[in-house]
Amino acid sequence: MSISSPNGVNELLHRKRGEQFRQQQNVRKSRSHVSSNLVHNKPTLPIGLSFLTHELDALYIPQTSTEEEEEQRRREEQNIYLSPAWRADALAPLYSSLGVRIAAQRILPLSVMCLLPLITSCSISELKRDVLPFIPQHLRKEVVRYTAVRQPLSNSRLFSLYEEEGHSDGELIVVGPNASIRDDYFIQLNQGNIAETDMPFEGEGSSIPAEDDDISDWECDDTSSKLLQTFAALSTRISMSTILTLPPTLTHLALIHVSSPIALHRLPKTCPLLAFLDMSYNHWLVHPAEETVKSIARIDWTRWSHLQTLGWRNCWMSETMRSKLNTGRWDDIIVIQ
Numbered sequence: 001m002s003i004s005s006p007n008g009v010n011e012l013l014h015r016k017r018g019e020q021f022r023q024q025q026n027v028r029k030s031r032s033h034v035s036s037n038l039v040h041n042k043p044t045l046p047i048g049l050s051f052l053t054h055e056l057d058a059l060y061i062p063q064t065s066t067e068e069e070e071e072q073r074r075r076e077e078q079n080i081y082l083s084p085a086w087r088a089d090a091l092a093p094l095y096s097s098l099g100v101r102i103a104a105q106r107i108l109p110l111s112v113m114c115l116l117p118l119i120t121s122c123s124i125s126e127l128k129r130d131v132l133p134f135i136p137q138h139l140r141k142e143v144v145r146y147t148a149v150r151q152p153l154s155n156s157r158l159f160s161l162y163e164e165e166g167h168s169d170g171e172l173i174v175v176g177p178n179a180s181i182r183d184d185y186f187i188q189l190n191q192g193n194i195a196e197t198d199m200p201f202e203g204e205g206s207s208i209p210a211e212d213d214d215i216s217d218w219e220c221d222d223t224s225s226k227l228l229q230t231f232a233a234l235s236t237r238i239s240m241s242t243i244l245t246l247p248p249t250l251t252h253l254a255l256i257h258v259s260s261p262i263a264l265h266r267l268p269k270t271c272p273l274l275a276f277l278d279m280s281y282n283h284w285l286v287h288p289a290e291e292t293v294k295s296i297a298r299i300d301w302t303r304w305s306h307l308q309t310l311g312w313r314n315c316w317m318s319e320t321m322r323s324k325l326n327t328g329r330w331d332d333i334i335v336i337q
Contacts, residue, residue, distance in 0.1 A: 081235050081257055081281075082177075082235075084149055084150050084151075087148065087149045087152075087175065087234065087235075088102070088149045090234060090256050090257065090280065090281060091148060091149060091232065091234065091254070091256075093254075093276075093278055093280075093309065093311050093336050094230075094232055094252060094254045094276065094278055094311075095145070097252060097275075097276045097309060098230065098252065100145060102145055102146055102149055108146060109142065111139055111142065112139075112142050112143055112146050115135065115139060115143055116143060116146070116147070118131050119131065119143060119153075119157060119161070120151075120153075120157070124156050124157070124160060127157065127160055128160055128163075132160065132161070132163075132164075137164075137165065137168050137169040137226075138168075138169045140161045140162075140168040140169070141168040141169040141171050143161065144158070144161060144168055144171070144173050145171075145173065148173050148175045148232075148234070152175035152176070152178060152179060153178075153179065154178050154179060155178065155179045155180065158174065158179050165226070166185075166188075166189040166228070167189070167226075167228045169226055170226035170227060170228055170229045170230060171228075171229070171230040171231075172228060172230065172231045172232070173230075173231075173232045173234075174232070174233050174234070174236055175234045175235060175236065176234065176235040176236030176237070177235055177236065179236060180236045180237050180238075181233065181236070181238060181242060182242075183239045183241050183242050184241075184242075184245075185242065186242060186245040186246055186247060187245050189228065189247065190245065190247055227247070227249040228247050228249055228250065229249055229250060229251045229252060230250070230251070230252040230253075231246065231250055231252070231253055231254070232252075232253075232254035232255075232256070232278075233254070233255050233256070233258055234254070234256045234257060234258075235256070235257045235258075236258060236259070237258065237259045237260060238255065238258050238259075238260070238262075239260065240260075240262060240263060243262055243263075243266070243267070243270065244266065244270060246270050246271055248270070248271060248272060248273065249273065250271045250273065250274060251273050251274060251275045251276065251306070252274070252275065252276040253267075253271055253274055253276070253277050253278070254276075254277075254278040254311070255278070255279055255282070256278055256279070256280050256281050256282070256311075257280075257281040257282060257283075258282060260284075261282075261284040261289070261291075261292055263295050264279070264292075264295050264296055264299055265295045265296070265297075265298035265299045265300070267299070268299065268300050268301070268303035268304055269303065272303055272304070273306055274304055274306065274307055275306045275307060275308050275309070276307075276308065276309045276311075277304075277307060277309070277310050277311065278309075278310075278311030278336075279310075279311060279312060279315060280311045280312060280313035280314060280315065280336070281313060281314050281315075282315060285312075285315035285316060286314060286315060286316060287316065288316055293318075296318070296321055297318075297320060297321070299321075299324070301324050301325055301326075301327065302327065302328055307333055308331075308333065308334060309333065309334045309336065310325070310333050310334070310335050310336065311336045312335055312336065312337050313336060313337055315337075317335075317337070
């Protein structure tokens with residue numbers, strides 16, 4: 001076969017590699033075809049957490065009594081917005097846009113399954129001192145994504161996960177009714193000054209210790225900080241002052257079933273880079289007041305040149321809004337209703 005053809009070159013390279021491999025095996029006097037240096041059972045979680053032990057049959061959510069379980073079940077039956085099924089449905093478009101398939105997974109990923117007992121059962125001081133220093137940002141993000149659907153974390157535990165950067169790997173998800181975001185949260189985040197004393201807190205706490213200088217570079221997490229790109233608020237309160245201080249770096253924004261009306265016409269200027277916006281299940285958009293109708297009419301949709309998906313489930317939409325959505329666009333916005 002001529003080596004001038006691509007197949008000829010590939011065959012020649014393959015033959016040379018084979019000869020080199022056999023020569024190395026002869027020098028080592030070894031008949032093994034796989035290097036013994038390969039290790040396939042390396043731990044997937046930081047070894048610093050190995051000192052913490054838990055019962056094998058422990059659930060990732062702390063055990064509750066039968067009475068508490070029945071009471072929680074009754075509350076969920078009375079208020080559908082407290083059920084995991086509704087939260088999964090509400091967050092489904094956002095997660096789909098982010099490439100996440102949590103609702104379809106019945107079995108938790110191993111990393112999340114291992115971390116959840118630590119995060120939910122430790123005291124806040126133990127969580128900050130003994131656990132969080134060993135959990136990288138991308139794993140914190142995974143934990144929040146799963147708990148947002150299955151069992152939302154309390155304010156103190158949730159914002160302990162966010163304390164280091166103000167978010168987890170560029171993502172911030174707050175699910176009520178047991179969690180809410182401070183009015184000045186994004187002001188401090190934009191200033192890069194999220195202080196421990198300003199975070200929601202329960203019990204005694206302590207500052208996160210500095211990393212051991214003896215840890216080698218390959219064991220250290222990447223300390224570079226990502227910009228906040230995703231913010232979701234579900235079944236919680238969010239003030240207009242918080243909306244006006246949202247970082248302009250956001251590309252995904254979900255304000256679902258929030259308690260207070262929002263001046264929607266001010267969003268395009270605040271968050272001009274949005275590719276995904278979800279305003280579903282807001283009661284003040286089902287039968288909007290006159291002020292809300294005027295605010296919707298004033299939205300400058302042309303400023304959202306990157307917008308691809310709009311969540312508008314169980315919300316009123318006028319014909320004027322439908323016509324304005326895609327004015328001047330090559331591709332129509334996907335509207336989820």
